[in-house]
Amino acid sequence: MIRRSAHEPGTRKTSRPHDRLNHSNGATDMKQMKVRLNRDNAIGDTDPRLFGAFVEHLGRCVYGGLFEPGHPTATPQGFRGDVLALVRELAPTIMRYPGGNFVSGYNWEDGVGPVEKRPVRMDLAWLSRDPNTFGTNEFVDWCRLANIEPMLAVNLGTRGPDDARRMVEYCNHPSGTELSDLRRSHGWDDPHEVRFWCLGNEMDGPWQMGSKTATEYGRIATEAAKVMRLTDPRIVLAAAGSSGRNMPTFGQWEEEVLDHTFDHVEFISLHTYLNDYAGDTPAFLASPDLMDGFIEEVVAIVDAVATRKGSSKRVMLSFDEWNVWYRTRRGATRTLPGWPVAPPILEEVYTMKDALAFGGACISLLNHADRVRTACLAQLVNAIAPIMTETGGRAWRQTIFHPFADFSNLGRGTVLAAEVDSPTYDATYFDPRGATALHFPMPEVPYLKVAAVDAGATLTLFLLNRSLDEDASVEIDTGGFGSLSVVRATTLRDDDLEAANTKDAPDRIAPVPLDGVEVSGGVRVTLPPASWNVVQLRATRRQ
Ligand code: AHR
Numbered sequence: 265m266i267r268r269s270a271h272e273p274g275t276r277k278t279s280r281p282h283d284r285l286n287h288s289n290g291a292t293d294m295k296q297m298k299v300r301l302n303r304d305n306a307i308g309d310t311d312p313r314l315f316g317a318f319v320e321h322l323g324r325c326v327y328g329g330l331f332e333p334g335h336p337t338a339t340p341q342g343f344r345g346d347v348l349a350l351v352r353e354l355a356p357t358i359m360r361y362p363g364g365n366f367v368s369g370y371n372w373e374d375g376v377g378p379v380e381k382r383p384v385r386m387d388l389a390w391l392s393r394d395p396n397t398f399g400t401n402e403f404v405d406w407c408r409l410a411n412i413e414p415m416l417a418v419n420l421g422t423r424g425p426d427d428a429r430r431m432v433e434y435c436n437h438p439s440g441t442e443l444s445d446l447r448r449s450h451g452w453d454d455p456h457e458v459r460f461w462c463l464g465n466e467m468d469g470p471w472q473m474g475s476k477t478a479t480e481y482g483r484i485a486t487e488a489a490k491v492m493r494l495t496d497p498r499i500v501l502a503a504a505g506s507s508g509r510n511m512p513t514f515g516q517w518e519e520e521v522l523d524h525t526f527d528h529v530e531f532i533s534l535h536t537y538l539n540d541y542a543g544d545t546p547a548f549l550a551s552p553d554l555m556d557g558f559i560e561e562v563v564a565i566v567d568a569v570a571t572r573k574g575s576s577k578r579v580m581l582s583f584d585e586w587n588v589w590y591r592t593r594r595g596a597t598r599t600l601p602g603w604p605v606a607p608p609i610l611e612e613v614y615t616m617k618d619a620l621a622f623g624g625a626c627i628s629l630l631n632h633a634d635r636v637r638t639a640c641l642a643q644l645v646n647a648i649a650p651i652m653t654e655t656g657g658r659a660w661r662q663t664i665f666h667p668f669a670d671f672s673n674l675g676r677g678t679v680l681a682a683e684v685d686s687p688t689y690d691a692t693y694f695d696p697r698g699a700t701a702l703h704f705p706m707p708e709v710p711y712l713k714v715a716a717v718d719a720g721a722t723l724t725l726f727l728l729n730r731s732l733d734e735d736a737s738v739e740i741d742t743g744g745f746g747s748l749s750v751v752r753a754t755t756l757r758d759d760d761l762e763a764a765n766t767k768d769a770p771d772r773i774a775p776v777p778l779d780g781v782e783v784s785g786g787v788r789v790t791l792p793p794a795s796w797n798v799v800q801l802r803a804t805r806r807q
Pocket of ligand 1 (some may be wrong): 319363364365366465466507585642769
């Protein structure tokens, strides 16, 4: 577990490699690394919900993102066809909606019924105007078109249990009651069958509308859960955990919230946004390892609560907001004056370096597949997103699109415990969020970060080389797999770590073949410096 400590701002240490090799004649040095896998030593099976994402009424995520009537590619309902095509390629499995901070001031009723009667509202989360021309029914329809499971959050900020249970009735009850018949009168005869519900969002955060103490939230979440489940016993519920590992109440919050909600929820949520505010690339690339620590800490807390309650129940983790986010996180890019509709806010342009840290986060999630059963990349389109659009124009893939598509398309199966032998470096990660600026010392960060997924017929290796200047020569002992052959091997890299994809150069950063994967006995592969790599192997027989 990685320890956490607060230092005075300004005393930042820069990251220091342990074993920097000399460069001679411009040649790239090579780090030697080993990975040991054993087919019988598994962490767990990935849940399909691990590969989710998030759509919030925020900036141009909905309006001008996935919904734009009048766009040349729009479906009859106004969904952008070009975005849908990219979403299908990205392959998220579940989609959280409608927030985020937005949900804590949202009236779900505003977004249903005849569009011309829907109110235009002030959105106090993002200081925008919401025309409400897209709401729950449109969202569920969009999910069905994209073959994605909808996940809904209820407002436990400005509203409470009664509105939450009414929303469940509207969405999930077949017919014969006021709200189910209201849905039918709106044109949706069949119930939406939404299974996964979030009990509010980031309720510990002072920025949240209707934020609460752990006691206040624990009580209201319990009461909301009770009436929601009475309305539809098939739903699963997630309590809101801390909005970040660096919140001053992290730990106490989880303990007290679960003390109240333990019998009523299946999940507790985690949120993390990785940053490079400090401009320290090695520390930034190390930062996904803090997600490993965060997950393990939350597991310890929730299981301690179970022990105290004498229960063998295992509350699972819903990592329902994760991404890289820092350039547009503060100040002028967060909101715009004048209560605009769909302002271009939080439109983070992701670089090669960001894609590497992001890939590291995918590996962290895979390697905790036993307890992280749900996760949502925040978000999907335009606002801190893998897909960017021009309103009225083109759509393209950001750098982070590629590791996510690899993760989702190839990460399904049994995650094996990978024993990694790698040279390491020391880093100190800076995180300014929360009451105090925090510096996380990260000693002995392995240059190589790995996940291995056994899907029966295939073994897929996800390999992040965090060395900025050296190749990694990796020897993988694939115990129990018998003979293997390469199905595909790709690498994502660029000499310029600040390079990004733009509308005019949408494929500047894209995966290319990774040459030279050798398969005989085990697997041997050479990874370029600062690269995200995926090697998919066909497993011909079980040994
Ligand atoms: O994803 C952007 C915002 O980040 C969400 O609205 C909020 O939950 C988090 O703080």
